[in-house]
Amino acid sequence: xxxxxxxxxxxxxxxxxxxxxxxxxxxxxxxxxxxxxxxxxxxxxxxxxxxxxxxxxxxxxxxxxxxxxxxxxxxxxxxxxxxxxxxxxxxxxxxxxxxxxxxxxxxxxxxxxxxxxxxxxxxxxxxxxxxxxxxxxxxxxxxxxxxxxxxxxxxxxxxxxxxxxxxxxxxxxxxxxxxxxxxxxxxxxxxxxxxxxxxxxxxxxxxxxxxxxxxxxxxxxxxxxxxxxxxxxxxxxxxxxxxxxxxxxxxxxxxxxxxxxxxxxxxxxxxxxxxxxxxxxxxxxxxxxxxxxxxxxxxxxxxx
Numbered sequence: 001x002x003x004x005x006x007x008x009x010x011x012x013x014x015x016x017x018x019x020x021x022x023x024x025x026x027x028x029x030x031x032x033x034x035x036x037x038x039x040x041x042x043x044x045x046x047x048x049x050x051x052x053x054x055x056x057x058x059x060x061x062x063x064x065x066x067x068x069x070x071x072x073x074x075x076x077x078x079x080x081x082x083x084x085x086x087x088x089x090x091x092x093x094x095x096x097x098x099x100x101x102x103x104x105x106x107x108x109x110x111x112x113x114x115x116x117x118x119x120x121x122x123x124x125x126x127x128x129x130x131x132x133x134x135x136x137x138x139x140x141x142x143x144x145x146x147x148x149x150x151x152x153x154x155x156x157x158x159x160x161x162x163x164x165x166x167x168x169x170x171x172x173x174x175x176x177x178x179x180x181x182x183x184x185x186x187x188x189x190x191x192x193x194x195x196x197x198x199x200x201x202x203x204x205x206x207x208x209x210x211x212x213x214x215x216x217x218x219x220x221x222x223x224x225x226x227x228x229x230x231x232x233x234x235x236x237x238x239x240x241x242x243x244x245x246x247x248x249x250x251x252x253x254x255x256x257x258x259x260x261x262x263x264x265x266x267x268x269x270x271x272x273x274x275x276x277x278x279x280x281x282x283x284x285x286x287x288x289x290x291x292x293x294x295x296x297x298x299x300x301x302x303x304x
Contacts, residue, residue: 001127002304003107006079006154008041013077014135015047015067016058018113019086021136023056026084032139036147047071050083057088065095072104079154081135085112090189093117098124107154107303110134111280112209115186120195122286128302131182131205131274131283145279153282159298169294170254173267175234176290176299181205182238182274182283184219191226199231203289206253207238207275213251216243220260229260234267234291239275267291 047067049059102125109130118129133146152158180197184206190196237254254270273281288300
């Protein structure tokens with residue numbers, strides 16, 4: 001199920017589903033993001049919980065669920081951009097009315113901990129969701145670049161920014177399947193629950209923020225034991241901040257992944273276009289993509 005494209009002058013809703021602005025002191029980023037998107041011609045509707053701080057979270061789980069559902073049911077709101085990433089997105093997903101969400105398909109975008117919400121909604125409703133910028137990203141030093149990517153995807157229905165050429169094939173091969181991902185640590189919260197998107201015949205996109213070679217080993221062992229590597233047709237590895245911020249002085253996620261999946265022959269591709277502290281490509285969860293050695297392209301429709 002696809003949402004409608006965005007138009008200049010539309011209303012973008014902002015709701016807190018993970019960390020508060022207080023945690024990390026993101027208030028200035030928030031203000032600059034609001035100014036930027038208004039300057040581009042959009043109306044901004046702010047949920048009441050955006051300024052809440054409940055133990056570092058943007059309100060209680062009940063507040064998050066209420067505000068999120070209010071945004072989804074509000075026909076004036078054409079797209080929802082999640083406020084911030086963090087650690088608490090999984091605390092309220094069982095409180096959502098997924099049947100109501102299905103009646104109001106709209107653009108939902110965020111990344112990092114928002115991966116939990118993107119998975120849950122796609123799994124429960126079939127509505128395509130989008131890994132991409134959180135709202136505060138538009139208030140950072142790469143805010144203008146992030147906006148151009150956002151505009152190309154949601155206004156112009158163009159994902160050429162993603163279909164670029166500087167990818168590296170870690171394991172050659174060809175595959176086609178629906179995209180699932182993207183933040184690996186957040187996705188692991190859903191393993192064993194009813195909210196994890198189906199992996200069978202799909203392509204897994206993964207990235208991380210705070211991680212280590214040992215953490216990669218632990219997560220890949222968990223995925224292997226849960227049977228994920230028996231199901232996926234390919235994996236795309238994004239930008240892994242802690243492993244890459246100082247150059248390749250550590251073993252990289254893609255190298256560890258290749259070792260942990262050496263008995264499999266599915267392709268693995270490395271790129272740096274989605275992850276933390278960078279301008280993120282828009283990645284539609286549930287839309288078909290194709291891997292052809294070191295090329296990855298979105299091949300399915302992602303907006304009405």
